[in-house]
Structure formats: C-alpha cells, structure tokens
Amino acid sequence: MTQKNNKKENMFAIFSGVIIIIIACVLFKKGTLIDFLNRVGMNGILVLSMVPTIICGVGLNFGISIGILCGLFGGVLSIEIGLTGILSFVFAVFVGIILSAITGILYGKLLNGIKGDEMTVGTYVGFSMVSLMSIAWVILPFKSPDMVWTIGGKGLRTTISLENSFGGVLGVFGSIFIFILLCILLYGFLHTKTGIAMKTAGIKPKYALNCGIKPDKYRILGVMISNIFGAIGILVYSSGYGFLQLYQAPLMMPFAAVAGVLIGGATIKKASVLNALLGVCIFQFLMTVSTPFINSIFSDSSLSDSVRMVISYGVVLFALVRQGGRRIK
Amino acid sequence: MKTLKNIFKDYTVPCIFILLGIIGFLISGLSFKMVINDLIERLGRNLFIVLSLIIPISAGMGINFALTVGAMAGQLAVIAVVVMNIEGIGGTFAAFLISVPISIIFGLIIGFLMNKTKGREMITGLVAAYFFSGIYQLIILSLPINNPIIGVEGGKGIKSTIDLGIIKYSLDRFPTYIRVLGIKIPLFTLIICGLLCVFIWYIGKTKLGQDIKITGLDIKTAEEKGINVNKVRIIAIVLSTVFAGIGQIISLQNIGTLSTFGSHEQVGMYAAAAILVGGASIKKAKFTNAIVGTLLFYFLFIVTPKAGANIFGDTQIGEFFRVFIAYGVIVVALYINNKKNKSY
Numbered sequence: 001m002t003q004k005n006n007k008k009e010n011m012f013a014i015f016s017g018v019i020i021i022i023i024a025c026v027l028f029k030k031g032t033l034i035d036f037l038n039r040v041g042m043n044g045i046l047v048l049s050m051v052p053t054i055i056c057g058v059g060l061n062f063g064i065s066i067g068i069l070c071g072l073f074g075g076v077l078s079i080e081i082g083l084t085g086i087l088s089f090v091f092a093v094f095v096g097i098i099l100s101a102i103t104g105i106l107y108g109k110l111l112n113g114i115k116g117d118e119m120t121v122g123t124y125v126g127f128s129m130v131s132l133m134s135i136a137w138v139i140l141p142f143k144s145p146d147m148v149w150t151i152g153g154k155g156l157r158t159t160i161s162l163e164n165s166f167g168g169v170l171g172v173f174g175s176i177f178i179f180i181l182l183c184i185l186l187y188g189f190l191h192t193k194t195g196i197a198m199k200t201a202g203i204k205p206k207y208a209l210n211c212g213i214k215p216d217k218y219r220i221l222g223v224m225i226s227n228i229f230g231a232i233g234i235l236v237y238s239s240g241y242g243f244l245q246l247y248q249a250p251l252m253m254p255f256a257a258v259a260g261v262l263i264g265g266a267t268i269k270k271a272s273v274l275n276a277l278l279g280v281c282i283f284q285f286l287m288t289v290s291t292p293f294i295n296s297i298f299s300d301s302s303l304s305d306s307v308r309m310v311i312s313y314g315v316v317l318f319a320l321v322r323q324g325g326r327r328i329k
Numbered sequence: 330m331k332t333l334k335n336i337f338k339d340y341t342v343p344c345i346f347i348l349l350g351i352i353g354f355l356i357s358g359l360s361f362k363m364v365i366n367d368l369i370e371r372l373g374r375n376l377f378i379v380l381s382l383i384i385p386i387s388a389g390m391g392i393n394f395a396l397t398v399g400a401m402a403g404q405l406a407v408i409a410v411v412v413m414n415i416e417g418i419g420g421t422f423a424a425f426l427i428s429v430p431i432s433i434i435f436g437l438i439i440g441f442l443m444n445k446t447k448g449r450e451m452i453t454g455l456v457a458a459y460f461f462s463g464i465y466q467l468i469i470l471s472l473p474i475n476n477p478i479i480g481v482e483g484g485k486g487i488k489s490t491i492d493l494g495i496i497k498y499s500l501d502r503f504p505t506y507i508r509v510l511g512i513k514i515p516l517f518t519l520i521i522c523g524l525l526c527v528f529i530w531y532i533g534k535t536k537l538g539q540d541i542k543i544t545g546l547d548i549k550t551a552e553e554k555g556i557n558v559n560k561v562r563i564i565a566i567v568l569s570t571v572f573a574g575i576g577q578i579i580s581l582q583n584i585g586t587l588s589t590f591g592s593h594e595q596v597g598m599y600a601a602a603a604i605l606v607g608g609a610s611i612k613k614a615k616f617t618n619a620i621v622g623t624l625l626f627y628f629l630f631i632v633t634p635k636a637g638a639n640i641f642g643d644t645q646i647g648e649f650f651r652v653f654i655a656y657g658v659i660v661v662a663l664y665i666n667n668k669k670n671k672s673y
Contacts, residue, residue, distance in 0.1 A: 062452075114667040119452040120391075121663050128656030134649040139641065155643075255459070303470050309463035316456045321445045 039284040041175030042240040045233030047260035047280040049226045054271035056222025057202030063122035067230020068250045070100035080144045089166035096231035104227030108220030160244040167242040187273045259312040262319040343608045346625045357635035371627040373515035374580040376522045379603045379619045381572030386614040388565035389545030392601045395439045395454035399573025400593035401465040402431035420496040428574035436570030440563030497585035526616045602655040605662035
C-alpha cells in the first residue's frame with residue numbers, strides 16, 4: 001500500500017518537474033523572471049496558509065476568505081487613519097493579525113463542531129462572510145476621500161488605489177523576503193513540541209488523545225495560524241498589486257490558493273512547507289507563461305480565462321479524487 | 330401533545346426563516362397580493378430544480394452541489410433551440426429532449442467522480458461544478474457561430490445575454506393565461522412539478538428505490554445485501570442531473586432571458602439553501618421539504634431587498650443580505666445536522 005502511494009507520489013513529482021523544466025525554458029527566453037518573482041511573492045503567503053490546516057487535520061482551508069477579509073479591514077483602517085509608507089503597511093498587518101487571530105479561533109471552534117464536512121462548510125462560511133463584509137463596506141462610516149465613492153460620499157469603492165499608502169512599499173524582494181521568512185517560521189514552528197503535537201493530532205486524533213494531546217485545541221490553533229497567514233498574505237498581495245479589492249473579489253481567492261498548494265504535491269491529509277513553496281512556484285510559472293501562450297493560441301482573452309479556470313479547478317478536483325473516499329466503518 | 334419548544338427543536342431552520350420572513354415583510358411594506366404573486370411565480374420557476382436534490386440525498390450522497398452541471402446542459406439545449414428557432418411549447422419540449430442526453434453524459438462523469446470520493450461528495454460536487462463551469466465556457470466560446478440571433482453583430486463569439494422571446498412563458502401560460510383572484514398561476518408548470526413528485530414517490534416503491542434507500546442508510550449493509558452500490562449512486566446522480574437540466578429550462582422559459590455565462594452559477598447554491606430551509610437534512614429529504622423550503626426561501630428573497638432599502642436606504646445592501654442568508658443557511662443547516670448526527 002505504502003509502496004503504491006510512494007510510486008504515485010514520485011510520478012507526481014516527476015510530472016511536475018517536467019512541467020517546470022518546459023516552462024523554465026520558455027520563461028528565460030522571454031525574460032519575464034521579475035514578473036514571475038513578483039507573482040510568487042504576492043501569492044506565496046496565501047498558498048502557505050493552507051499548510052497549517054492540512055497538518056492539523058482540518059483539510060484544505062476553503063474559508064481562508066475570513067483571514068483575507070481581516071487583512072483587507074486592516075488595510076482599509078490604515079488608509080482611513082492616513083498613515084503612509086511602510087508604517088501604514090505595518091499598522092495594517094498588525095490590525096489584520098489581531099482580527100484574524102480572533103476570527104480564526106471562532107472559525108476553528110465552528111469547524112470542530114462539524115468534523116468530516118470542514119471543507120464544504122468552510123467554503124460556505126467563507127462565501128457568507130464575503131457577503132456580510134460587503135454590507136459592512138457599504139455601511140461603515142469611513143471618511144477618507146481616497147476610498148469613498150466620489151459621488152454620494154458613502155460606501156467604499158470596489159477597488160481602492162494604494163498609491164498614497166502602502167502600494168509597492170515592499171518591492172519585489174520585500175514580498176519575497178516576507179514569504180521566505182514566514183516559510184522558515186512555519187517550518188520552525190512545526191518542529192517545536194507544539195508543532196509536533198499538532199501533526200500528531202492531525203494524523204491520528206484518537207492516538208493523540210491517548211497521548212494526552214487534545215486534538216480539538218490543536219485544530220483551532222492550526223486554523224488560527226492559517227487565518228493569520230491569510231491576513232498577512234492578502235496585504236502583501238494588495239501591496240504588490242497596488243489596489244485593495246473589496247466586495248466580491250475575495251470570493252474565489254481560496255480556490256487559487258488551494259490549487260497552488262495541491263500542485264505542489266500536497267494532499268488533503270499531508271502537506272509541508274516545501275509543498276507550498278514548490279506549488280506557488282509552479283502555479284505562478286504556469287500563470288506567467290500561460291497568459292501570452294494561451295492568448296496566442298485562442299486570440300481571445302475570455303477563452304484564456306476559462307482555460308485558467310479549468311486548470312485550477314481541475315487540479316483541486318484531481319487532488320480530491322486522488323485522495324479517494326473516507327474509509328467507511 | 331407537542332409543545333411549542335419541541336416543534337422549534339424539530340424544525341429549527343424553518344422556524345427561524347418564518348420569523349425572519351415575517352419581520353422582513355413587515356419592514357418592507359410590500360403589498361400582500363404582490364408578494365403572493367411573486368412567490369407563486371418563483372415557485373413555478375424554481376421548484377423543479379429544488380426537487381431534483383431529493384434523490385441524491387436519499388442515496389446518502391449529501392446535497393448535490395453539482396446541480397449546476399445539469400443546469401449547464403439545460404442552457405446548452407436552450408441555445409440549440411434558439412438557433413433552430415422552434416417556437417412556443419414545442420421549443421420548450423425540444424429543449425427538454427436535447428438536454429437529456431447532455432445531462433446524462435455530464436451526470437455519468439459526476440457520478441464517477443463521486444464514487445471515487447465517497448464520504449466527501451459535497452465538496453467534490455462543489456469543485457466539479459466550478460470545473461465544469463470552465464468547460465462549459467470553453468464549449469460556448471469555441472462554438473462556430475454565424476447565427477444573427479445569438480452571435481455578436483459583426484463580430485466573433487456569442488452574446489452574453491440571449492433573448493428567449495420565442496419560448497417565454499410557453500409553459501407557464503399553457504394552454505391559456507390563468508388568473509385566480511388577480512394572481513397569475515403557472516398551472517402547467519406546477520403540474521409538471523407535481524408529476525416529478527409523483528415520479529419520486531413512485532421510484533421509492535420500486536426495487537431501485539429500495540436499493541437507493543439502503544445505500545443511503547449504510548453502504549456496508551447495502552454491499553452485503555448484494556447491491557451494486559456504485560451503480561445505484563451513479564443512477565441517483567444521473568437522475569438528479571437530468572432533472573436539474575429540465576428545471577433550468579423551466580426557469581429560463583419563465584425569466585425570458587439567458588445570461589450565457591452566469592445563469593447557472595447560483596443554481597446549485599440557491600436550490601441547496603431552499604431545500605435546507607424547508608427542514609431537510611443532508612441525510613433525509615421529502616418533497617414537502619422542497620415545497621415548503623422553496624416558498625420560505627423565496628419569500629425572504631422577495632422581501633429582503635425592499636427591507637434593506639427601507640432600513641439602510643440602499644437596495645444593494647438587501648442584495649448582499651440575501652446572498653449572505655443563502656450561504657449562511659447552508660452553514661447553519663449543515664452545522665445543526667452534524668450536531669444531531671453526533672452519535673456516529
């Protein structure tokens with residue numbers, strides 16, 4: 001059984017390796033390395049945020065939109081106060097972390113109540129929170145002229161330019177640096193006593209209970225870490241992108257992150273920091289390269305969008321099928 | 330003698346929705362007659378799709394979020410009918426016929442995927458729906474179109490909204506336009522929904538129905554009894570997909586316009602929310618759940634935008650609120666279900 005699994009894993013690794021090589025050839029010819037690095041830095045942390053939940057046994061965190069929304073709220077608050085430059089980014093991250101830690105605990109408690117259906121419920125929790133926050137974006141009394149609709153003077157715009165606050169303050173290497181730093185932190189954490197306990201709780205909850213580890217507690221911890229990473233991730237992403245996207249924009253972001261970590265070879269039960277690192281590289285390679293490539297084939301931008309949609313959802317579907325069903329008692 | 334508390338305990342979700350609906354109705358200040366009129370129209374439009382969820386639930390596969398895929402098949406059939414320019418009720422029935430084989434193919438694929446992921450059908454269906462949405466877009470965009478009705482004028486590609494004037498109200502107003510006390514009644518559509526109810530009831534009596542029920546209760550027992558579990562499950566999903574396709578055609582002939590890339594996207598979610606509001610669980614559903622759920626859910630759907638406008642002075646908020654309700658109800662219902670099934 002294990003041998004078979006290993007074989008499968010190896011096949012997958014070789015398959016992805018070949019893709020990397022093919023794509024790398026194209027990439028260096030086109031000289032879009034900076035673009036690629038930029039994308040990795042922007043998306044890396046969001047992909048990394050999937051790892052803690054998988055390890056603690058919750059599975060793929062489709063509800064990462066909650067963390068994303070907390071991060072966005074931090075960003076909006078920092079613009080409202082009128083901070084500029086790196087200070088505004090730090091403030092946004094600070095607020096984001098506090099909020100996402102609180103919501104992460106609550107979300108973790110909710111997920112503990114529905115063991116077995118975490119992913120389905122997580123998706124819908126994420127969706128409903130996006131709609132709830134859409135109401136909040138309209139109602140909350142923000143005043144900053146950078147964010148509020150010019151006509152009417154009420155409610156935030158759908159996209160907010162970060163020109164006057166933290167847009168681009170990190171630079172390409174700044175965002176890469178944060179990504180790598182978080183990778184190292186998470187890796188380190190997973191090798192502490194708490195981290196190992198979390199792993200055990202994820203793999204064998206009953207065994208963990210016998211060892212005196214409370215699985216529920218570690219599940220909440222995992223979800224909380226994931227949520228915090230989501231908040232930091234979206235702020236780094238927005239900073240690189242130059243805009244904060246509100247309202248319906250965070251709705252589908254979890255799926256891209258999920259696809260990213262799965263391409264890196266993670267499964268619903270098993271993931272490592274390396275998977276996230278590898279996954280985000282391959283996924284962004286694909287995205288960077290596929291855009292001109294697909295456009296040249298189909299000469300229609302909406303077609304390339306749907307091709308991308310098929311690829312990323314196809315990866316998630318493939319991972320679900322590969323994992324197989326839950327064992328039936 | 331059931332006390333009020335017990336009733337609330339047994340039917341938590343419907344009770345909450347009745348309360349919410351009544352509060353919303355009072356705030357919105359809409360006239361009662363108008364709400365009833367809208368409600369009957371929505372019932373005719375959506376009941377068929379909601380009913381198509383029942384069979385997979387009784388087969389133990391949870392809520393079939395891949396309903397969207399059936400809806401896509403229905404839309405492809407509608408586009409075909411528009412291209413062939415078949416008018417009236419004939420066009421609608423032609424669309425039914427065309428949609429069935431497409432739905433069966435899609436349904437077989439979904440069924441195969443779900444058999445591979447037993448115990449995780451819902452998330453598989455959810456992701457599969459998005460995946461097929463991408464494939465549907467590819468099909469639509471790569472169709473060679475020279476038709477002036479559905480193609481963009483003087484350009485390439487398909488219009489993003491297609492007028493369905495030729496089949497609009499063809500079922501709802503067949504054979505004539507019926508009004509009772511000033512309320513429009515889509516009699517023929519409701520009869521078709523009734524037929525589906527009868528069909529579902531009838532299937533429950535046959536051997537297939539018994540197999541589905543046993544599979545739903547316990548896969549292991551079903552296997553021991555010699556039932557081909559995988560086959561039964563695939564049949565359940567195929568039936569559901571076919572009904573979803575027909576249901577989408579019914580709802581499109583009522584709406585009268587097809588949003589080529591968007592009409593199908595919310596179908597699965599709204600139908601799931603509706604049946605859960607009606608008190609169904611992910612293990613057990615009856616057609617009374619579907620009917621009550623559709624009525625309650627769309628009652629709230631009609632009143633919330635106006636209520637939101639009255640409270641906050643913004644219709645957009647009501648719109649967001651009803652989407653929030655739809656997603657939220659799925660979360661709450663799944664949570665309550667899971668608490669009740671804690672014993673396993």
